[in-house]
Amino acid sequence: MLVLLPPSEGKASSGRGAPLKPESLSLPGLTAAREAVLTELVELCAGDEDKAREVLGLSEGLRGEVAKNAELRTAGARPAGEIYTGVLYDALGLATLDASAKRRAARSLLVFSGLWGAVRVTDRIPSYRCSMGVKLPGLGALGAHWRTPMASVLPEVAGDGLVLDLRSAAYATAWKPKGEIAGRTASVRVLHAPTRKVVSHFNKATKGRIVRGLLTAGADPKGPAELVTALRELGYVVEAEAPDKAGQAWALDVLVDEVH
16 A cells, blocks of 8 residues: 655754755655755755745745755755654654554655655655745746656556555646556545535544554555445545546545544
């Protein structure tokens, strides 16, 4: 099982670990594309601060994020699973998983990123600010920048098992499962049951809980139909829609009344 996650907008501080070693990151086929984004982002943020804030879509109150990006090559690095914070990652609670669930997380979780493309939760990265929706002056829109290298690298990473896609729309632009892989991909929405609307908090928290539940239970569904069964066994109300034709992903709706 491969689980595709969005990053969090907010991130923990880099800490005092050793600096980033780009060549040590997982998915080495993305190294050149990562270096291109990293180089332009650092140069942008080391120059005109106001221009950098405009490009990155940052408010005046987030001015410090520009300075942080300028120091990415020398800042301390920590496992990505510690860097990413926020509602989804709080609910996932990687640090509190037992040893076997942590090993499953290291194998199966892949976090998409405007800067890194995609990383494992064990990859050591510095704290940064660069969403997939950013359009850098030199490289252009990051979603488009990542599309070609992702198309080359991700099919092998997906292997022959289930792909559970929990990404937000912006991050889904970087890679769309196609062909045979799409047929074993399940895209999940979380809906507020009384209104049948997507509500941000319900969506993020429940996705984190879903991943935690699957990891803790040691579930290893081989495809979307088996995933529906696994989620129902975990107590979720799931509505599933199989694709009309080959080469399309399954659509799963998880209905939630409230999140504690």
